[in-house]
Amino acid sequence: MARIKILEYLTGTTDHPTVEMIYSRLLPEIPTLSKTTVYKTLELLVEANLARLLHMDENEARFDANVSDHGHFRCSRCGKVYDFEADLDSLETKGLEGFAVAEKNLIFKGSCPRCRTDRSGRIRG
Amino acid sequence: MARIKILEYLTGTTDHPTVEMIYSRLLPEIPTLSKTTVYKTLELLVEANLARLLHMDENEARFDANVSDHGHFRCSRCGKVYDFEADLDSLETKGLEGFAVAEKNLIFKGSCPRCRTDRSGRIRG
DNA sequence: TATATAATTGTAATGGTTACATCTTGGTAA
């Protein structure tokens, strides 16, 4: 039950939520939910390739139900994580001869459109 | 004194060492060295753009004195982190209109040449 | 119902990182 709700929530959002975000979001709906369950479920989802684990130079991991190849932009001011398209397949690389690439990760950082024109945004890394 | 040695070591290696690696490596040379100093020094080096902080889907941060634009390949078996060249400037992206990109990070994962032919390599993530 | 297995929970430990107060070093002026 819990894991279905977790997958549903993850599939229906583009927020790239953390464990804490998922937990506090679903707690009203599942009052018996424990954080351990969230961790365990996300581990299973990642193993089953139904979700993707993201490390965005933060102390918390983020999760993404969008498993397709795409890049992530993290705004240093508001902390939001945005998706963007990038053609990683046609990216030219040198020095990877003999390497078996299994996973590609593209992470950009900077200021999102809203924070660029908003001086009040607090810097969050 | 400590911070000079730390920068020298970082500049002279391509290992992308962790704090623990830097600390244990320099301890024989600087018996009074503390891990706090390593952390603080690396923070300063990153701020001064003399080093780069890398989060490679591990629990430990890694550091790189090579500040130029390049990609990183992490072997899932032996854990080693390799450099490779990638032309990120000419990478085509869609969905970043209005975004101010300040930093680009490219991380690949898989098996390095040595581990591909060596079945004995232990899986480390 | 009885039994086994899967799912969930609670608590404690782990470990990298940060905060903070203290101590040491190096330079500068009187």
Next chain:
DNA sequence: TTACCAAGATGTAACCATTACAATTATATA
């Protein structure tokens, strides 16, 4: 030299996301 100050370095404790582990609850099957 001596006094003084600021930068550098150290040690300890707290912080906090994550993991380990044992216990409990729900679900399925015979």
